[in-house]
Amino acid sequence: MLRSTAGGAGLGRFYFEAYKEDTMYRITALLAVLAIGLAGCDGTDEGQELVIHYDGPNQSAPSLGDGAQQAAVRFTPAQIGGVAGGTLEAVNVYIRNVPNAAELRIYRESRPTEPGTLVYRQPVGDLQPDSWNLIQLDQTVGLLDEDLWVGFAYTIDASLAVVGCDPGPAVRDGDWTFNAENGWAPFNQISPESINWNIRAVVRTP
Numbered sequence: 001m002l003r004s005t006a007g008g009a010g011l012g013r014f015y016f017e018a019y020k021e022d023t024m025y026r027i028t029a030l031l032a033v034l035a036i037g038l039a040g041c042d043g044t045d046e047g048q049e050l051v052i053h054y055d056g057p058n059q060s061a062p063s064l065g066d067g068a069q070q071a072a073v074r075f076t077p078a079q080i081g082g083v084a085g086g087t088l089e090a091v092n093v094y095i096r097n098v099p100n101a102a103e104l105r106i107y108r109e110s111r112p113t114e115p116g117t118l119v120y121r122q123p124v125g126d127l128q129p130d131s132w133n134l135i136q137l138d139q140t141v142g143l144l145d146e147d148l149w150v151g152f153a154y155t156i157d158a159s160l161a162v163v164g165c166d167p168g169p170a171v172r173d174g175d176w177t178f179n180a181e182n183g184w185a186p187f188n189q190i191s192p193e194s195i196n197w198n199i200r201a202v203v204r205t206p
Helices: 077-083
Strands: 015-020 023-025 049-053 067-075 087-095 101-108 118-124 131-142 148-156 176-179 183-186 199-204
Touching: 049 077, 067 199, 087 148, 101 131, 118 131, 148 176, 148 199
Parallel strands: none
Antiparallel strands: 015 023, 015 049, 049 199, 067 148, 067 176, 087 131, 087 199, 101 118, 101 148, 176 183
16 A cells, blocks of 8 residues: 655645556545655555556646647656656556647656656557547656656647646646747646646556
């Protein structure tokens, strides 16, 4: 069993959950973003799969415009330091409309307003609309005691909504976007809407 932890400065929230097949079992309480996170969990089973995310249930999906877009979330060492040495196994993304092309992008390190090194990319096909899409990585990504960015990049002809979101309010690092016009920016800085992306990291503990 995992023991829930809470604390920090009240700047947001994130969740981690036990994972089994297509079902997620919530076994922890709401956590503050600056809490100890997984590093404060006692008795974590070796090799256990966990789902780490900021979002709640899907409610809608905002449009980022046409062309090349990216939605992403960032997890800091305060949140995932406890699984350093483990691996990122899959990403679960809610898709509203299927884009022309899409790929997962995983980054390490970080600057204050953008990710660092792109360490993994994987084209994604066979997406299902209005559904959660569990995307298994062809090659797992090792987890280090540093920032981890999980991005879903895509291109689309029309201004259709692609990545789903919860009803908000936005929490820090749960709503990053990228396009040629705005660069990297939280969605709540380029839109009056306040949401968190339905992007979830499935990790395996060391």
